[in-house]
Amino acid sequence: MENNNTIRNAFTMKLKPGFETEYKIRHDQIWAELQTLLSESGIQDYSIFLDEQTLTLFAIQKVSKEFDTNLLPNHPIVKKWWNYMADIMETNPDNSPVANPLKEVFHLD
Numbered sequence: 545m546e547n548n549n550t551i552r553n554a555f556t557m558k559l560k561p562g563f564e565t566e567y568k569i570r571h572d573q574i575w576a577e578l579q580t581l582l583s584e585s586g587i588q589d590y591s592i593f594l595d596e597q598t599l600t601l602f603a604i605q606k607v608s609k610e611f612d613t614n615l616l617p618n619h620p621i622v623k624k625w626w627n628y629m630a631d632i633m634e635t636n637p638d639n640s641p642v643a644n645p646l647k648e649v650f651h652l653d
């Protein structure tokens with residue numbers, strides 16, 4: 545359930561072929577310092593789903609209205625995570641995942 549202090553954010557990313565299991569393992573073992581950083585930055589209720597036919601990752605999260613989109617991409621822990629994940633995902637030149645924002649067209653609480 546969304547409240548007046550959060551916004552839903554959804555986007556897609558792309559997994560490289562053959563890395564479905566490895567992606568799951570790495571996220572099952574997410575670093576504590578990354579988890580803390582995400583929570584403290586205002587991200588909550590974060591899920592990632594995999595379409596196994598297309599290897600498209602669908603992510604949805606709730607972020608606080610005060611969430612600063614410039615904070616995380618410049619944080620050393622996030623850059624370290626991106627480097628760690630770059631071998632199994634489609635990435636930009638800085639190793640950030642290629643992420644495509646999605647427009648919400650329907651919601652039901």
